[in-house]
Every structure is written in structure tokens, then in C-alpha cells.
Amino acid sequence: MSEPTEATEAAEATEAAVRAEKLDAGDELADLRARFVLDDVVYLDGNSLGALPVSVPGHLDDVVRRQWGSLRIRSWDESGWWTAPERIGDRIAPLVGAAAGQIVVGDSTSVNVFKALVGAVRLARLTDSGRDEIVVDATTFPTDGYMAESAARMTGCTLRPVTPARVRGALGGRTAAVLLNHVDYRTGRLHDLPSLTSAVHAAGAVAVWDLCHSAGALPVGLDEHGVDLAVGCTYKYLNGGPGSPAYLYVRRELQDRFDSPLPGWNSHAEPFGMRPDYEPAAGAPRGRVGTPDILSMLALEAALDVWDGVTIEAVRAKSLNLTDFFLECVGQYVAEGRVESLTPAAHEERGSQVALRCEDAGEVMRRLIERGVVGDFRRPDVLRFGFTPLYVGFGDVERAARVLGEVLAG
Numbered sequence: 001m002s003e004p005t006e007a008t009e010a011a012e013a014t015e016a017a018v019r020a021e022k023l024d025a026g027d028e029l030a031d032l033r034a035r036f037v038l039d040d041v042v043y044l045d046g047n048s049l050g051a052l053p054v055s056v057p058g059h060l061d062d063v064v065r066r067q068w069g070s071l072r073i074r075s076w077d078e079s080g081w082w083t084a085p086e087r088i089g090d091r092i093a094p095l096v097g098a099a100a101g102q103i104v105v106g107d108s109t110s111v112n113v114f115k116a117l118v119g120a121v122r123l124a125r126l127t128d129s130g131r132d133e134i135v136v137d138a139t140t141f142p143t144d145g146y147m148a149e150s151a152a153r154m155t156g157c158t159l160r161p162v163t164p165a166r167v168r169g170a171l172g173g174r175t176a177a178v179l180l181n182h183v184d185y186r187t188g189r190l191h192d193l194p195s196l197t198s199a200v201h202a203a204g205a206v207a208v209w210d211l212c213h214s215a216g217a218l219p220v221g222l223d224e225h226g227v228d229l230a231v232g233c234t235y236k237y238l239n240g241g242p243g244s245p246a247y248l249y250v251r252r253e254l255q256d257r258f259d260s261p262l263p264g265w266n267s268h269a270e271p272f273g274m275r276p277d278y279e280p281a282a283g284a285p286r287g288r289v290g291t292p293d294i295l296s297m298l299a300l301e302a303a304l305d306v307w308d309g310v311t312i313e314a315v316r317a318k319s320l321n322l323t324d325f326f327l328e329c330v331g332q333y334v335a336e337g338r339v340e341s342l343t344p345a346a347h348e349e350r351g352s353q354v355a356l357r358c359e360d361a362g363e364v365m366r367r368l369i370e371r372g373v374v375g376d377f378r379r380p381d382v383l384r385f386g387f388t389p390l391y392v393g394f395g396d397v398e399r400a401a402r403v404l405g406e407v408l409a410g
């Protein structure tokens, strides 16, 4: 009895594996994997911590030994340390559809959410001082919600947490600022940035977008869609390394009115004037706070080398193929009803991850990792798989789904 069943299963497995091989052979981004330090593990956690680019260790060694060890203080000028936040911001800019001069790198995403949101309320009040509400995605990554609560308290606003589907209905003449996520960290749902930004503007409010789960995975179009402010982290799809600094985008037309709630000396018009009175710098440097985190910032700069010659459109096309293929393989390998996808099937609503609701998800992920398939577990019952098109291939996808099927069967 068992023989024919096994033979059939093997034949099916072969069919998906053969397709994976063909897809890998036709993948124009396949060679980019060589730009990363990777092993035999199927790494589907690049939406939490991107893999190490091969360009980073040597560069960081030079930064530490020569720039710091030998040049010491001279490196602020001679090694370009002082201008790194804007220089690296300009390298992130094309990936999120921004012209140069609008992005500054520094601080954590949490801190930048705070700067952006308080700054947004202050901007809105320049034209209408009566605005006193902040609308925030109720399903957001917790830190954004905590920061929004504090920003609301500090600015005397009422916080209105609503699900993304209800944002439009929550907007009105009292709305000062709206904080939204481009891609939901849990479900992988992609929100409609162009139309939501338009709706926020139609209400006379300021739009702040969190790009943590979209930057480096899909086109964002910040300038094209008139986004006011945006923040994002660099250690997920931008592979900047653990705790690498985040970034803040302030649209050019708003820069001279952006009033940061954290006006540190690095954002002063004349930082070395050491003046007791604060005068904000022009342009992107206004978003700075204190001394830049040079070591992790320069690791990020080297990590961005992996984007040389790569377009975000090509990355998006491959990302959709990867997630489509994963969902297909899961359909083939995983017994009916064992998992349920929380990630939308429609491409225009899907980021670069697949979230599967699964009974006993924590234990299932532990077994997957044991067998060389690394995703992550989000409480209470979600298996999360992130697909970084720069280094994940179709063979990886087939193997991940096959191992998931085996773990759930055993």
C-alpha cells in the first residue's frame, strides 16, 4: 500500500522541484545571492534582519582600523563621517522614489516616528491651529502606536487608532496627522499609499508613512505620490545590520517648516558655533539629532553596494513570483486546512512576506529552524516568512514549503 503513495509523493515533489529549477534558471537576479554571506540555510527572515553583504566586513575593518584607529578625529572630515547621514540618505532615496536631499539617516525607527509625527502635527497647525487629532493604524507595530500615544499627549491631540480600512472614514477637519504602515508587519498586507495619501491631503492633514516592511522590497514612490514625511528601518530589506540606523524623509517643500521636537546640536544651522540659541539647519540635516552612529552607519553604507545595477521594479517582480510560488508549493505540500494564509492573494495588496496562521505555530517554527528553514513566529499563531529577492531563490521556496509540509505531517 505504502509504495505507490510514496512514489506519487516523490513524483509531485519532483514536479515542483523541476519548476523551481526552471524559475531559478530564468531569474535575472539569481547572481545577486553571491553578494551575500549565506550558507545552506533557507533564510526567510530578511524582513526581520537582512543577511550580511560580503562588502561589509572589509569596509568596516577599514573604518575601525584606519579611519578610527589611525586618522582618529581627522576622519570627521577626511573620511566623510560628518556628512554620512545625508550621503547615505541619498543612496536610499532612489529605492523609495525620492530625489536627493530629502532623506537623513540616523536614530532608530522609533525615534524617527516620534520626530515625524510631532513634526507633522506642527506642520498641520501652521495652516489650521485648531486641528487636534492624530489618526494611527490600530494594527501597527507596537512601537509606532506607543510613540503616537506620546506624540498625541505632548501636542494636546486625541489619538484615534483605527484599522487601515477605516482610515478614510476617520479623516476630517480635526485631523492633524495620520501615521500609516506601507506593509503590515504581521500579515504582509500592502496598503494603498497613493490613494490614502491623497485622502489625507483632501482632509487637509499631513501624511506620515512607515516604510519598514516595504523599502527595499517594492517601489514606494514617495515624491511621485506627494508623501509628506516617512520613516523606515535599514536592517530589514536594506540589510544594514543589527540596529543599523533608520531614516527620515521630509518632502522638500516642507523642509523649511519642519519643526523637530528633538532639535539636537547636529541639526543646528551652525553646529560648531556652539550658540545658546537654536537655529535649525536648512534641508535634510534638520532631521538630525545628535552625533551620528558612525560604525553602524558606515556598515549600512557598504551594505547598500548590493543595489548597484539593481532596480526596485525587478526586485518587486521577483518578490511577487517568489510569494506566488511559495503559496502554490504550500498548497501542494501542506495538508488541507493545516495553515491559513493571512497575506492577501491580490498582488496589489501583498508585500514581500507570507504569513500563515497555524496551530502550535511556535513549536512548528522551532522545528522548521532545526531543519534549516528560518522564518519567525509572531504571537499567538502566525508563521512569518519574508522573501528577500536579492538572495532568496525558487529552490529555497520549494524546500521551505516541502519541509513545512513534512513538519506538519510528522
Ligand SMILES: *Cc1c(COP(=O)(O)O)cnc(C)c1O
Binding pocket: 108, 109, 110, 111, 140, 141, 143, 144, 181, 185, 210, 212, 213, 233, 246
Ligand atoms: C521593524 C519595525 C520597527 C522597528 O523600530 P526600531 O526603533 O528600529 O526598533 C518599527 N516600526 C515598524 C512598523 C517596524 O516594522
